[in-house]
Amino acid sequence: MNTRPPKNTRIEPLSLKERLAALRNLPAFFKLVWQTSHWMTVVTSSLRIVRSAMPLGLLYVGKLIIDEVIKVRHIPAGSTYHLWELVAVELALAVLTDGLNRAITLMDSLLGDLFSNHTSVKIMEHAATLDLDQFEDSVFYDKMERARQQTVGRTILLSQVMSQVQDLITIGFLAVGLMAFNPWLIILLLITIIPAFLGESYFNDQSYALTRGQTPERRELDYVRFLGASDETAKEVKIFDLSAFIIERFRQLSGKFYEDNRKLSVRRSVWGTFFAVLGSLGYYSAYVVIIIKTVNGSATVGQLVFLAGSFRQLRTLLESILSRFTAVSQGAIYLRDFFEFFEILPKIKTAANPLPFPKSLQLGFTFENVGFRYINSERWANRHLSFTLHPGEKLALVGENGAGKTTLVKLLARLYDPTEGRILLEGIDLREYDLADLRMNVGIIFQDYLRYQMTFAQNIAVGNISQKDNRPLIVASAQQSMADVLAAKLPDAYDQMLGKRFADGVELSGGEWQKVALARAYMRNAQLLILDEPTSALDARAEFEVFKRFVELTKGKTAVLISHRFSTVRMADRIVVLEKGELIEIGSHEELLLKGGRYAELFDLQAMGYR
Numbered sequence: 355m356n357t358r359p360p361k362n363t364r365i366e367p368l369s370l371k372e373r374l375a376a377l378r379n380l381p382a383f384f385k386l387v388w389q390t391s392h393w394m395t396v397v398t399s400s401l402r403i404v405r406s407a408m409p410l411g412l413l414y415v416g417k418l419i420i421d422e423v424i425k426v427r428h429i430p431a432g433s434t435y436h437l438w439e440l441v442a443v444e445l446a447l448a449v450l451t452d453g454l455n456r457a458i459t460l461m462d463s464l465l466g467d468l469f470s471n472h473t474s475v476k477i478m479e480h481a482a483t484l485d486l487d488q489f490e491d492s493v494f495y496d497k498m499e500r501a502r503q504q505t506v507g508r509t510i511l512l513s514q515v516m517s518q519v520q521d522l523i524t525i526g527f528l529a530v531g532l533m534a535f536n537p538w539l540i541i542l543l544l545i546t547i548i549p550a551f552l553g554e555s556y557f558n559d560q561s562y563a564l565t566r567g568q569t570p571e572r573r574e575l576d577y578v579r580f581l582g583a584s585d586e587t588a589k590e591v592k593i594f595d596l597s598a599f600i601i602e603r604f605r606q607l608s609g610k611f612y613e614d615n616r617k618l619s620v621r622r623s624v625w626g627t628f629f630a631v632l633g634s635l636g637y638y639s640a641y642v643v644i645i646i647k648t649v650n651g652s653a654t655v656g657q658l659v660f661l662a663g664s665f666r667q668l669r670t671l672l673e674s675i676l677s678r679f680t681a682v683s684q685g686a687i688y689l690r691d692f693f694e695f696f697e698i699l700p701k702i703k704t705a706a707n708p709l710p711f712p713k714s715l716q717l718g719f720t721f722e723n724v725g726f727r728y729i730n731s732e733r734w735a736n737r738h739l740s741f742t743l744h745p746g747e748k749l750a751l752v753g754e755n756g757a758g759k760t761t762l763v764k765l766l767a768r769l770y771d772p773t774e775g776r777i778l779l780e781g782i783d784l785r786e787y788d789l790a791d792l793r794m795n796v797g798i799i800f801q802d803y804l805r806y807q808m809t810f811a812q813n814i815a816v817g818n819i820s821q822k823d824n825r826p827l828i829v830a831s832a833q834q835s836m837a838d839v840l841a842a843k844l845p846d847a848y849d850q851m852l853g854k855r856f857a858d859g860v861e862l863s864g865g866e867w868q869k870v871a872l873a874r875a876y877m878r879n880a881q882l883l884i885l886d887e888p889t890s891a892l893d894a895r896a897e898f899e900v901f902k903r904f905v906e907l908t909k910g911k912t913a914v915l916i917s918h919r920f921s922t923v924r925m926a927d928r929i930v931v932l933e934k935g936e937l938i939e940i941g942s943h944e945e946l947l948l949k950g951g952r953y954a955e956l957f958d959l960q961a962m963g964y965r
Contacts, residue, residue, distance in 0.1 A: 421656035501695035750926035797880035817874025
């Protein structure tokens with residue numbers, strides 16, 4: 355975790371050209387909305403069109419009522435029937451307006467929730483297609499984080515754009531009446547509104563630049579918050595007394611964000627007040643003009659109310675439209691972040707005409723001068739690897755931490771593609787095989803396996819999730835990993851919730867979790883099984899028993915074992931010794947001991963520790 359004071363990461367505000375270009379994201383956005391729900395999109399659009407005519411209707415009926423009241427007062431014997439008809443019409447319009455508002459709010463809420471769910475699923479689907487090394491790149495993570503943020507934030511954009519269209523239609527109705535009375539009032543209105551629009555646009559740009567620049571540090575802030583209050587970290591935080599350190603880092607980050615946001619908010623508030631005063635002066639100038647014409651007899655009292663109301667609503671609507679236009683264009687800019695995530699494509703792909711994974715191996719896997727280097731790294735994780743993993747062979751990988759053992763098995767499972775050289779399967783480049791079929795025929799359990807907050811059975815079934823309802827297979831897999839004894843002790847057996855995150859969950863010990871994880875390897879009938887130190891939490895005797903059982907159960911299948919315990923490693927047919935990513939020795943346990951090289955040295959060092 356970075357302990358230095360947060361840097362001032364500054365992103366330059368976007369130009370007007372870039373903002374307008376961002377609006378090109380809206381068609382793709384509405385395509386997503388349409389895909390979310392056809393009928394909801396049609397209904398909410400129709401409701402808004404009807405709602406846009408309501409302000410003009412209410413103002414005009416109000417004008418008629420006032421003129422009718424004045425007329426009745428001047429004619430005492432006149433009938434009031436028409437007056438009450440107009441009042442009834444106004445009441446009906448008011449009730450209809452309220453009903454439309456509630457219906458629009460409901461539809462926007464429901465459509466927004468569906469849209470959020472739909473886009474969240476699309477993000478997860480796309481993330482599933484991307485390469486493992488892309489997830490290990492901080493730039494990628496920033497893009498994915500911004501895309502995640504859009505799944506909720508962009509539901510507001512939907513409402514904003516549709517409200518924009520609704521208000522434009524309403525303005526069209528109101529402007530016709532106002533222009534017929536005095537076109538100069540519209541010009542006066544625009545003069546008072548445009549400065550406020552430009553100010554709002556400027557500060558929205560500043561806000562976007564600030565938020566985008568803070569993305570990496572906000573991810574760190576979320577991580578620090580997790581460290582400070584999580585069941586997964588509580589043990590170490592307490593034992594190492596880390597709370598003060600974590601809290602101080604949180605204060606540094608959150609304090610910087612607050613200060614940056616405070617400065618921008620104060621400036622925005624000051625200028626916003628100035629533009630609001632300017633708008634009020636414009637409104638009352640127009641109001642004076644209308645009153646003068648009414649006093650001079652050029653307009654009726656009803657017209658005064660209608661025109662004053664129209665001007666007031668036009669001002670409000672124009673302010674909303676201009677302000678919302680800034681928000682819409684800002685939202686469209688954020689959409690760029692969302693769509694940029696979907697432009698990230700995997701480099702590891704299935705060939706155009708992929709080969710199925712062989713039903714039985716005859717030649718096995720061959721490494722030909724294979725090298726791999728991680729993104730943004732100058733150091734080779736593996737280099738100059740040349741050896742063959744024969745069919746049915748049990749191969750052990752030995753080396754100190756960082757020697758490249760885990761990277762090698764990830765290359766075998768094609769989680770990575772070699773940076774140089776190639777891996778052959780049955781004499782054919784691994785890239786030529788169907789990727790999904792390859793992964794299905796490779797069972798791999800890593801040392802950093804996940805502890806799913808799910809049931810005991812589901813924790814095993816993730817090894818082959820298509821068989822999640824196959825209870826006999828799950829039970830058989832548990833028996834093979836010796837996890838069945840553990841299941842028998844749990845209150846709900848295979849239906850017991852594991853972990854403490856949810857009610858009635860039971861936490862397991864490290865060794866117990868590892869037996870559950872090992873069961874996943876037996877869930878699929880894989881031709882290549884890889885165990886990457888998944889038994890490190892077991893004692894030496896338990897690990898030996900697990901690997902002995904594993905070797906017996908995988909007779910005839912190819913397997914790769916990674917372990918730091920030589921009592922386990924010696925069960926392998928051959929042992930590959932890695933150092934700084936390169937193969938320095940290969941052979942059986944006995945051959946390597948006779949050779950007296952690096953393996954013999956490591957073996958003797960470990961043997962001394964047991965004497």
